[in-house]
Amino acid sequence: MPTPEEIWAAADLPARRLAGVALNPSSPEDVLLRLLADGPEAVRMVLCRDRILPDAVVEAALHHPDTRTRSFFARNPHVDPAQRARLVDDPEWFVRAHLAAGPKVPVGGTPRPLPDETTVYMIDTYEDELLHGTIYPHVSPELRRSMPTHPVAKVRRLGVEMWDQLPATTRAALLADDDEGVRDRAERHVRLQDPAWVERELPAHSCHARWDLLLNRALSRAVVDSVLTAPVAEGERAAIAANPSLPADVVVLLAADPDPKVREEIARRTDLRPAELRALATDPDPKVRLALSVHPALSEEERDAIDYEVPGGGYFPPYRDSYTPRDPRDVRRNADSRHPLLRRRAASDRSLPPDLVERLASDDDLGVRVLLAQNHPDAPAPLLLRSFLEYDGDERAHLTTRPNFPTTGLAAYADHDDPELRALAALDPQAAPATVARLTRDPDPAVRAALARHPNLPQQRLGQLLDDEELAHVAAANPALDPEVMHRMVAMRGEWR
Known part of the structure; x- marks a missing residue:
């Protein structure tokens, strides 16, 4: 079965024009219904997956005879999740799998969760292979908080994975749960807090399981000593430096470790004593001093006394909503x-x-x-x-999607050296037609594509772009496209003259 990328790559110019019409916010409902009924697969893909849809088109998509078409709708991030949820009992596993996988969203975006009752139904009834690693995008914060005590056993099994955040009474209830699967998961978490069990199960070779145990689980003194004297792989001393179960005397030892990466990890610990705080505050390595400078035990005056430097630049991304609100x-x-x-x-x-x-x-x-x-x-x-x-x-473009991002006056950047700034003119509703037309010939392809959709694009230039191999699909999505041209394209299967 071809991937979405392969479907698009196989689409010819007429099909790409129709795909643009399918995405055009001005396309009449009857045009969309016609495209859904007999458009090429690439057209049905973008129509069902990549835009908000009128109710009549939603109904047609939900009942479309083609499995792949329904699966595209199952991953649409733009429609109401309650509409996608209506595919929860689709007869084809392929559609249910795509519903479970959830919609693709831009970097930093968070898909709107399915209704809680739908998510619970999926957890309780779907095969494990449909849910493995995919259900969490659908879980609302409210449902996630209720999972450890939820009346549905399979939901409680997932709730057990919040073990470290749970109060003692909830942990005790999960250990005595009526459901064997819940008890098994709870007992595994208890074992992970047993240094003797971790010592027995610790793999002797470097692998994901070994690193997980060294970083996160309760370590016996024998395991700690083996890492200090004969680590299996480089970096294991730094790994245990971050482990909450590390004995106090080993924390002191590693605070003076010759490897600055180890000292940097130690500097992040919340259980440092005053002597270690003082020593790390004057560490010769700037990364160690920077890590120590944000330690919660320090006063503002103590932070100021540390010779730290915050590097220029950096990674400043959008984050997903946290399930656990900050204090x-x-x-x-x-x-x-x-x-x-x-x-x-x-x-x-x-x-x-x-x-x-x-x-x-x-x-x-x-x-x-x-x-x-x-x-x-x-x-x-x-x-x-x-x-x-x-x-x-890399996440710069996300800023333009924020609710208050301004639009008026952005055409002032039309001549900027930075192509991403020139592309801002596409967001300006008052951009001059001549400016819009000129930018459709910009040397940067992203600028050309952005401006080809601007409603102020002169009709003559819009017509030229409909015959352009690169920009035809974008031009066909321009809301200024004449509805008569849209109907003609549909009638002529993508041709328009």
Whole structure:
């Protein structure tokens, strides 16, 4: 069965034009229904997967006789999840598998979860191979919090995986659960906290299981000593340095380890004693000092006394919503800090109160500003534009999708050296037709494609682009395209003259 990429690569020019019509926000409902009924596979793919759909088209997609077409709709991130949920009992496993996999969303995006009752039904009834590793995008924060005590046993089994966050009473209930699968998972977590069991099960060769146990599980003194004296692989000393079960005397030992990577991991521990804090604060390695400088036990004055430097640039992405809300007091303390890395932590919190949003929007640290712009739903328009102008990371384009991103005046960047700034003109509803037409001939293909969809594109140039191998599908998605041309394309199977 061809992949979506292969389906698109096999589409000829007429089919690509029809795909553009399928994505055109001005396409009449009857055109969309016709394309869904007998359009080529590439057209049905983008129609069902890549746009919001009128109710009549949704109904037709849900009952389409072609399995692949229904599967495309199952992965549509734009429609109401309750509409996709209606495929939960589709007779074809292929459709159910795509529903379980969830929609593809841009970097930093979070798919809207299916209704809780649908997610619970899938967990309880779907085969394991349909759910393995795929169900969590569908789980709402409310359902996730209820999982350890949920009345459905298979849901509780997933809830056991939150073991480290659960109170003692909930853990005890899971260990005594009526369901054998729940008990087995709970007992495994108890074993993982047993150093003797970890010692017996620790693989003797370097592998994922060994690294997981060294990093996260309760370690016996014998295991710790073996890593200190005869590690199986490079980096194991740094791995145990981050392990919460590490004995206090070994923490002291590794705080003076000759490997700066080990000392850097030790510097991140919350259980450091004053002597280790003082020693690491003056460590010869700048990465160690930087790691130590954000330690929660330090006062602002103690942080200021550390010779640390926050590297320029960085990775400032949008984050998914956290299932565990941060303590508002910690967030405010971080926002008030003089340390840029702590203010960055605060800036990435989507529930940041308005007074802190206002303050951090004018912070002198690029990372603080961009993280606030990337993550806060009320990030102000000036901050969003400033962040786009100043940040050049891979997630830069996400900023233009934020609710308050400005549009008016963006055509002023039409002559900028940076093609991503020139492409901003595509968002400006007042961009001059001549400017739009000129940018469809831009040397950068992304700029050409962005402007080919601008509704101010002159009709003559729009007609030329409909015959352009590269841009025909984008031009056909232009909302200024004459509906008569759309109907003609559909009637002539993608031809339009």
